[in-house]
Amino acid sequence: MFEAPYTYDYLARPLKLKPETAAGLPEVTDGGRTYTIHIRPGIYFADDPAFGGKKRELVAADYVYSLKRLLDPKVRASQIAEIEPYVLGAEEAAARARKANHFDYDAPIEGIRTLDRYTYQVRLKDPLYVFIYNFADCRIQCAVAREVVEKYGDDFSSHPVGTGPWRLTFWKRSSKMVFERNPNYREEHFDAQPNADDARGQEILARLKGRRMPMIDRVEISIVEETQPRWLSFLNGEMDLLWLVPEEFAYQAFPNNKLAPSLAKRGIEMQQLPALEVTYAYFNMLDPVVGGYTPEKVALRRAISLSYKVQDEISIIRKGQAIPADTPYSPGVAGYDPDFHTSANEYDLPKAKALLDMYGYLDRNHDGYREMPDGSPLTIHMWSTPAPPDPQYDELWKRSLDDIGVRLEIVKGKWPDILKAARQAKVQFWKLGGSASSPDADTWLTALYGPNREGNLAKFDLPAYNKLYEQARTMPDSPERTRIYQQMTKLVVSYVPWRVNTHRIRTSMWYPQLVGFTRSPLLSFNFWKYVDIDLGAPTVASR
Amino acid sequence: MSAMGSFRNACAYLAVLAAALACAPAAAQPQKVLRYAFEIAETNFDPTRSATSTRTS
Numbered sequence: 001m002f003e004a005p006y007t008y009d010y011l012a013r014p015l016k017l018k019p020e021t022a023a024g025l026p027e028v029t030d031g032g033r034t035y036t037i038h039i040r041p042g043i044y045f046a047d048d049p050a051f052g053g054k055k056r057e058l059v060a061a062d063y064v065y066s067l068k069r070l071l072d073p074k075v076r077a078s079q080i081a082e083i084e085p086y087v088l089g090a091e092e093a094a095a096r097a098r099k100a101n102h103f104d105y106d107a108p109i110e111g112i113r114t115l116d117r118y119t120y121q122v123r124l125k126d127p128l129y130v131f132i133y134n135f136a137d138c139r140i141q142c143a144v145a146r147e148v149v150e151k152y153g154d155d156f157s158s159h160p161v162g163t164g165p166w167r168l169t170f171w172k173r174s175s176k177m178v179f180e181r182n183p184n185y186r187e188e189h190f191d192a193q194p195n196a197d198d199a200r201g202q203e204i205l206a207r208l209k210g211r212r213m214p215m216i217d218r219v220e221i222s223i224v225e226e227t228q229p230r231w232l233s234f235l236n237g238e239m240d241l242l243w244l245v246p247e248e249f250a251y252q253a254f255p256n257n258k259l260a261p262s263l264a265k266r267g268i269e270m271q272q273l274p275a276l277e278v279t280y281a282y283f284n285m286l287d288p289v290v291g292g293y294t295p296e297k298v299a300l301r302r303a304i305s306l307s308y309k310v311q312d313e314i315s316i317i318r319k320g321q322a323i324p325a326d327t328p329y330s331p332g333v334a335g336y337d338p339d340f341h342t343s344a345n346e347y348d349l350p351k352a353k354a355l356l357d358m359y360g361y362l363d364r365n366h367d368g369y370r371e372m373p374d375g376s377p378l379t380i381h382m383w384s385t386p387a388p389p390d391p392q393y394d395e396l397w398k399r400s401l402d403d404i405g406v407r408l409e410i411v412k413g414k415w416p417d418i419l420k421a422a423r424q425a426k427v428q429f430w431k432l433g434g435s436a437s438s439p440d441a442d443t444w445l446t447a448l449y450g451p452n453r454e455g456n457l458a459k460f461d462l463p464a465y466n467k468l469y470e471q472a473r474t475m476p477d478s479p480e481r482t483r484i485y486q487q488m489t490k491l492v493v494s495y496v497p498w499r500v501n502t503h504r505i506r507t508s509m510w511y512p513q514l515v516g517f518t519r520s521p522l523l524s525f526n527f528w529k530y531v532d533i534d535l536g537a538p539t540v541a542s543r
Numbered sequence: 544m545s546a547m548g549s550f551r552n553a554c555a556y557l558a559v560l561a562a563a564l565a566c567a568p569a570a571a572q573p574q575k576v577l578r579y580a581f582e583i584a585e586t587n588f589d590p591t592r593s594a595t596s597t598r599t600s
Contacts, residue, residue, distance in 0.1 A: 002590045069591050077591045142590040157587035174584040216575040224580040233580065241579040514577065533575035 001046075001179070002142035002162035005037050005063060006135045008439070008522060010530045011192035011201040014332055015439040015522060017136055021058060021143070021163060023118075026135060032127035032474065037135065039063070039118045046182045048161045050151040055184070058163050060120035062143040065105060067112050067122070068093075069149075070140065072103035079139045081454045086131065087111040088123045105146070127474040133438030138524065165214045165529045179219040179528070188213045190516075190530065200271070204516045208532065215516075215532040234509065240533070241510040241517065247389075250319035254507065257320070267512040267537075274323065275506045276330050276436035276521045278444055280498040281308075281382075281397075282458040286425045289372070290380065293462065293495065296359040296373055301496035303361075304380070306352035307400040310345045310501050317392045322502035327489045328444050330503045332521050334477040335441030335485045342493045344500040352404045361406075369407040381428040383411045383418050393431055422457045432457070433504070435523045440477065441485050445469060448488075448497060460497035513537035 005022035008015045017025060021043050027036040043058040045051065070077040071084060071094040084090045088111030097103035111123040124131060134140045143163060144156075152159045160168055165185045170178035190208040194201025208215075222239075224230040227246035231253075234242040245253050253260055259270045283301055285291040290301060314322045324345040329336055356362075360373030372378045382397055384390040394410045401408040413421070421427050436443045446452055449469045450461030468488045475481040492498060508519050515532040587593075 001588070066591070075589075075591055078593055079591075138590045139593045140591075144590065157589040157592060160588035168588065173586075177581075177585065216577050218574055218576045220576055220578045222578070222580045223582075223584045225582060225584075230580050230582070239579045240577055243579055244582070528577065531577065533577060535573055535575065 001160045001164045001166050001168060001182075002138055002144065003164045004136050004138050004141040004143070005039065006141075008136060008520065008525060009193050010520070010527070011194035011198070011205060011518065013195060013198065013201075013521075014334070015520075016193065017132065020136075022135075026132060028129075028132065030123075030127075032129045032131075032476065033124045035122045035124075035131065035135070036115070037063070037120055037122075039120075041118055043163050043186055044184045045145055045148075045163050046161050046167050046184050048145075048148055050145070050147040050161070056145060056147075058143055059117050060114040061117075062145060063141060064112055064114055064120050065146050066142060066144050067140070068103070068105055068109065069144070071097065071109075072105075073098050073101075074103065077139075079134075079137065081452070082134055082137075082140055086124045086126070086128055088125055129476045130438065130440050130442045130473065133440065137437060139437075166219065174223055176223065177221040179221075181214060181217055185214070188529070190215075192530075200518060204518060208516045208530070211532070214529040216528070219528050237511070240514045241508065243508055243519075245507040245509055247317075247319050247321050250321050250507070253509065259509075263509070268509055269512065270507060270509050271517075271519055272505055272507045273519050273521060274331055275504050275523075276332050276439065276443075277433060277504050278325055278328055278330050279322070279431070279433040279501045279504065280325075280328065281429060281431045281501065282498045283496065284422075284425055284428050284457075285459045285461065285497050287428050289378065290428055291459075296361075298495055299355045299359040300361065301499075303352040303355045303404055304401065304406065305344075305496050305499045306346055306348045306355070307404045307406075308397070308499065308501075309347045309400065311347070312396060313393070314502060317389050317396070318502070318504065321507070322504045325500045325503050327441075327485075328448065328492050328498055328500050329441035329485070329489075330436065330444075333436060333439045333441050333443070335482050337482055337486070340486050340489075342489060344489075344493045349403055356404060356406075363405055368405060370405045377407075379407045379409050381409050381411050383413060383421075383427050383430045385415050385418070386412055387415075423454075425459050427457075430457075431501075436521070437524065439522065442472070445472070445485065445488060448492060458497040460495070462491060462495060465491045511537070 003020050005020060006017050007020040009018045019025065021039055023038045023040045039058060039060050045056045045058060069075045070080050071090055084094050089109040090111060093109045114120045145161060148161045149156050165182055166179040167182045168177065169180045190211045190213055192205055194205055224233065227248060231246060231249050233239050253263065254270060257272065283290045291297065310324050314320060326340065326342045326344055331338065356370060361370040361378065363370045364375060370378055380401060384394050398408050418427060418430060422430060434444055434447065447455045448458065448460045448465060449456060450466045465488055468484050472481050472484045506519065510517050513534045515534050517527065517531050520527060
């Protein structure tokens, strides 16, 4: 529904920024401090009573307004940390608003301004090349119209009005959503830049190039939280697409990663894609038992890391749908180098035990479990939810730590409650996954940067890492910056604030009537306008 | 496209036979609908407020 000035090319890999409502790429000047963006004239919002019966053109001021909303405390913007510390005048504006309990949208902010009707500029305090991706992040830069926000107030969040190809026409919370074409959507034609050796991409381009978008009339989304009903409704033909085949059905759906013959016979297609994602288990670096930077603390975390056999996680729990990770960032992002390997996933019990022995974690009372170097009890508290597959992880970690004589206790909680406790640094050890919000390793590395209070759940704060991170942020993607990322990775592997585990492989399946579908590595990418429904395709059950 | 064409022809043909039948273009074109499932329900459509953390177990 909403549109940022930029998006990513539908078929280019690695991901490539592409104008959405903008004319051309942003002009980046002043050594990575100033971003100037031109919006294409003649783009209109979907009709709404808030516009008083007139067509409402998208202008640069809409992007300025939308960006300012992040600083309004009443909005509770999720991505404020991407803007407030970096944009000139943003901290002051946010502070004024917090003090007055009111955000003044008419007050100018030094670093966010329009230059003319269709041009705006964002200026930063310091060079920050990865800032460019914010202009493609809907949470930061999707255009909303001030009249609409002001007319609907608190109801705005259930009353979306944007410039994009879709309008929300039906919404039953937690159950169903229907989107239909926005008749005001501009004339856009399918185009993309797949690699020459990307057979699927080339085939999609050949079939759809030049077609007016969107090609379909309507999108019906059902909310199905449980994995089994989701899987069955796809098999029954109630769905055109299964966006994510649940890992538990992997052997059934694609034994040995080949589509099951019974599904292939029905014309079902499959795509497997390494996600831009890292799974890891983090230690709370402020915790008196597992935290800290002294050698015996590092040794404890390192020993725990060495005791964990990630291949068991991959084969038993993830049904082969993951690869071991070497780095705290995934393949497919800027800064990733496939030739760079680390010992992040080393599994070596004798080494783990030797480390613990060496630093005085000994079993003095002969109960089978080691104590702290000072003789006090040692118990690791791992948090986890009661929902599958977490109990399987509990078992795997319990076995791993038993193998090296370290006692593990599981603390059960609901996921949002654990997250809340984690933010308050009350969680000792927890397994997480992180999906990329931009195609740059920075999207994860920022979560280990000391001053990043919001996103750094491990509370890792190592001066050497912080310094490298600050340096990397002033550099465009380059071999030099990749080497800095690798130095940072070595610090992560040495100090083990994160036990880096896997990158997951995601599988989508669809029926032959869905034409042109491909999975973007970016979870948030909306593909609807790029696909067609072939009404002449062989029908399945309910169609 | 060929399926669509023959459907329109069928409408024209029917219209000659029985003018009362509803063969207006809107009714004649079958809608192209994409149906699939989300795992997690949207709680709001304000892009700025969209969640930071998504569960990835």
